[in-house]
Amino acid sequence: MERIVLHIDMDYFFAQIEERENPQFKGKPVVVGADPKGGKGRGVVSTCNYTARKYGIHSAMPISKAYELCPEAIFLPVNMQLYQKVSEKIMEIIKKYLPRSIPSESEGLLRGSPKWEITSLDEAYLDISFLNSYKKAENLAEKLKKEILEKEKLTCTVGIGPNKLIAKIAAEKAKPRSELRSTTGAKPNGLLIIKPNQVKKFLEPLDIEDLPGIGPKTGMRIAQSLSLRSRHYANAPIRIRDLKKLSKKELVELLGRVGETLYERARGIDEEPVTSEEIIKSIGKEHTFEKDTRDPEIIFSKFDEIIKEIGQELFLTNLYFRTITVICRFTGFETHTKSKTLEKTTRDSEILEKEAKKLLLKFLLENPKLIRLIGLRVKIF
DNA sequence: AAGTTCTTATTAC
DNA sequence: CTAACGGTAATAAGAACTT
Numbered sequence: 001m002e003r004i005v006l007h008i009d010m011d012y013f014f015a016q017i018e019e020r021e022n023p024q025f026k027g028k029p030v031v032v033g034a035d036p037k038g039g040k041g042r043g044v045v046s047t048c049n050y051t052a053r054k055y056g057i058h059s060a061m062p063i064s065k066a067y068e069l070c071p072e073a074i075f076l077p078v079n080m081q082l083y084q085k086v087s088e089k090i091m092e093i094i095k096k097y098l099p100r101s102i103p104s105e106s107e108g109l110l111r112g113s114p115k116w117e118i119t120s121l122d123e124a125y126l127d128i129s130f131l132n133s134y135k136k137a138e139n140l141a142e143k144l145k146k147e148i149l150e151k152e153k154l155t156c157t158v159g160i161g162p163n164k165l166i167a168k169i170a171a172e173k174a175k176p177r178s179e180l181r182s183t184t185g186a187k188p189n190g191l192l193i194i195k196p197n198q199v200k201k202f203l204e205p206l207d208i209e210d211l212p213g214i215g216p217k218t219g220m221r222i223a224q225s226l227s228l229r230s231r232h233y234a235n236a237p238i239r240i241r242d243l244k245k246l247s248k249k250e251l252v253e254l255l256g257r258v259g260e261t262l263y264e265r266a267r268g269i270d271e272e273p274v275t276s277e278e279i280i281k282s283i284g285k286e287h288t289f290e291k292d293t294r295d296p297e298i299i300f301s302k303f304d305e306i307i308k309e310i311g312q313e314l315f316l317t318n319l320y321f322r323t324i325t326v327i328c329r330f331t332g333f334e335t336h337t338k339s340k341t342l343e344k345t346t347r348d349s350e351i352l353e354k355e356a357k358k359l360l361l362k363f364l365l366e367n368p369k370l371i372r373l374i375g376l377r378v379k380i381f
Numbered sequence: 382a383a384g385t386t387c388t389t390a391t392t393a394c
Numbered sequence: 395c396t397a398a399c400g401g402t403a404a405t406a407a408g409a410a411c412t413t
Contacts, residue, residue, distance in 0.1 A: 034400065043400050046394095059394085062398045078400095120394050215392050257406065258391090286401060323386085333399080339387060375401085 002196060003129045004137050005274060007159045007167035008094060008144070010122035011175070011188045014047040017086055018076055020153050025049075029073035031057060036067035036075050042288055046078050050187070087121040090152060094124055097144055115274045125164055127274035134160065134195050141191055155189040162196045165270035169210055170194045170202075199268035204241040211240065211265050213258060222246070225254050240266050284325075285309055286375025292331045294370050299360075306376050307356055311349035319380045320345035324352065326359035327375035330367060338362060345381050352378070 010016065014032040019025050029052035034043020041063040048057045048066070055070040066073070098114035115127035131137050141158045148156055159170030174190030194202050209219045223238050225246065243266045251259030264270065285306045293299065314321060325339035338359040342351070356376050 042398090046400085060399075063400090064398050068398085123394080213392070217391060280403085282403065284402065288400060325387090335389090337388060341386060373400090377403090 001129070003127060003162055004131060004134065005161060005164050005167040006126040006128050006137065006141060007161075007164065007171045008124050008126070008156055009158075009171045010090065010154060010156045012047050012049050013122035013154075014078065014083055015049040015052075016154055016187070017083055018079075019049060021082075025074055027051060029055060029057070029070050030076065031063075031066055031070075031073050032076045032078055033066070034063040035077065036063045036071075039064055039067045039071070041067070042290065048073075083121055086152065086154070090122075090148060090154070091118055091124065093147055093151060094126065094144065097128075097140055098126060099130055115276075117274050117276050117278075125167065125274045128160075134193055138191070138193055141193075145189070145191065155187040157188050157190040159192050159194070161194040162199065162268075163270040164272050164274060165212065165265055166194050166199055166202070166268055168212060169206070172210065173202075173206075203266070203268055204239065204244075206240050207237045208240055208243050208266075211243075211262065213262060213265070218255065218258065221254060225250070280380065282377050282379050283310060283313055283319075284327075284375060284377030286327055286373055288329075288373040289371065292370035292372045294368075296364075299364075299371060299374060300357075303357070303360055303374055303376070306374070307349075307353050310376055310378060311352055314347055314352075314378070314380070315349070318347075320347050321352070321378035321380050322346070323379035324355050324359065325377045325379075326356055326363065327373070327377065328360070328363045328367075328371060329373035330369035330371055332369070333372070334369070335373075336363070336367075 015030045018030055018032060029049065031045055031048040031052050033046040033048075034041050043063045045057060045059055045061045045063055045066050047059055052066075052070065052073055055073070057066045057069055057073070063075075067075070095114075095116065098116055101114055117125045119125065128137055128140060131140065137160050141160060145156060145158060148154060157171050157174045159167045159172070159174055161167040161170050170192040171190070174192035175188040176190070208214050208222055209216070214222070219238065222243060226238060226242055243262070246254070246263075248260065248263045251263050253259070255262065287302050287306065289298065289302070313319075321342075322345045323339055323341040325337050327335065327337050329335040340355050340359060342355070360374065
């Protein structure tokens with residue numbers, strides 16, 4: 001039986017919330033992320049509104065560069081507490097668009113059982129196969145968008161397709177290109193529906209990096225592999241139709257297991273179920289210093305803090321750990337990890353502290369460079 | 382030779 | 395001097411190690 005999957009993605013989420021809370025920002029460039037510190041800040045842009053994008057600013061850009069591009073922008077710190085609260089309210093709204101749970105042994109097999117999946121603060125999937133029609137799916141999407149706008153005063157973009165992959169890419173493509181935005185405060189607020197018979201045409205002209213799982217590195221490797229067999233313009237984007245020229249065997253040779261899924265994805269195939277079952281496998285904390293340092297006072301007081309916070313979380317969540325990993329990034333962005341797996345799982349914060357410090361000490365003894373970042377992560381059970 | 386651990390690389394939000 | 399690049403988490407692959 002064919003599925004119908006909906007992907008909802010809030011528009012420039014953090015920045016849009018800030019606009020909503022501060023109407024005086026309307027039409028002005030808003031950048032949420034690290035403190036630019038007059039151009040010397042070391043963090044990155046988390047999210048920015050579309051006015052800021054006109055200056056060339058985008059997510060994940062170093063905040064120093066964003067400041068360079070538009071020093072007069074409104075730079076705001078990440079107010080995660082607020083975004084979390086807003087997220088919860090939105091998810092509550094979304095949840096109501098699914099049929100109520102049917103208490104039954106054959107839950108998963110019932111077409112009417114509620115299937116949804118929250119993938120981040122601002123994204124979720126809904127399995128709306130029960131509607132049995134794309135027309136009804138469109139209707140539901142319109143109503144959902146309207147309710148979120150009315151109740152939360154926020155716009156979102158929705159993609160609908162026969163699986164999670166297509167729904168996700170559809171939502172991405174439904175957001176208009178940033179350069180075309182005006183200063184009027186217009187928001188993406190999009191909706192794109194790709195029916196099964198449209199999937200092939202939809203995917204073929206897209207850039208391969210539009211496929212989830214292909215980032216810059218994998219994109220490069222595929223480009224190289226393709227230009228070896230046929231001449232290509234050096235800077236022309238590689239499209240999904242080009243990717244389809246590689247056989248499954250070739251892709252697996254090039255990319256291993258990833259190649260296998262990419263072969264399917266290029267053809268719009270994705271059987272991943274929409275499911276809310278998700279288990280956290282590790283928890284960690286890391287910190288970048290304002291300046292690279294070798295001062296043991298600074299390094300160890302921060303590390304102590306990190307150890308305490310993770311210890312706290314383990315205690316609060318009743319979780320056990322067995323593997324401890326310490327991350328150390330030196331001057332020049334050179335990053336290394338050291339890990340230690342214990343005999344058996346434990347929740348003892350003394351052990352965590354002892355082992356973590358041992359690992360960090362090893363780093364300090366074997367590498368004399370200044371330290372940029374330290375971090376700690378534990379694998380949990 | 383197989384299983385476990387350690388380390389790095391890549392991706393995504 | 396030329397790049398600038400956070401924090402959190404998952405997954406994969408291969409090297410290194412035990413048994």
